[in-house]
Amino acid sequence: MAAAVLAAAVPVATWGLLGRHDHQGVPPSELDHAVEPLDIPAGLEAAIGVVALLLVGACTALLVRASRRGTFDRRWWQVLGPLLVAGLVIGSGWRVLTAGVVGANIGAGLVIMIGGPVVAGLLLWAAGRGLWLARRSDPSDKP
Known part of the structure; x- marks a missing residue:
């Protein structure tokens, strides 16, 4: 459960804490x-990001503790790690896609061309x- 919450909270925390990247002075x-941003006040976005960041911290602490105790198989970090990196790319990429610009949003194209295949x-x-891991895991085979 903590792993699922962690994987879901990382992109939300990234999105909320980065803030809007609209062109200044216009x-x-x-x-x-490129994509219309969600109609959420900036203060609420930051609050959502902080709550998600707190969830990230709590879930990470729980999973590290469980890994050390042997109740969470450490091999599953090989699954969770790429999901967390993908969440970072998704959260930051969403901010680039929804950035208000004058003219072309070149960053949006780069997010789609590079970020999409990476994710x-x-x-x-x-x-x-x-x-x-699910097919090969044996409960007695924990490191």
Whole structure:
């Protein structure tokens, strides 16, 4: 459960704590968006990010503690690690995609061209490694 919450909270924390990246000095009505941002006040976005960051910290502490005690198989970090990196890319990429700019949002294109395949590769790795571990895990085979 803590691993699932951790994987879900990382992109939310990244998104919430990065804040909006709108072009400064231009009225909001003149900004172009590759993807329209969510209609959430900036203060609430930051609060959501802080709550998600607290969840990340708590879940990480629980999983590290469980790993040291042997109740969480350490090999599953090989699945969780790529999911956390993918969450960072997704959270920061969403901010770039929703940034208000004047003209073309070149960063949005880069997020799609580079971030998309990176996230897909990380998710495929995590799924493949997770399936492998699930099929091969023996409860008495914990390190």
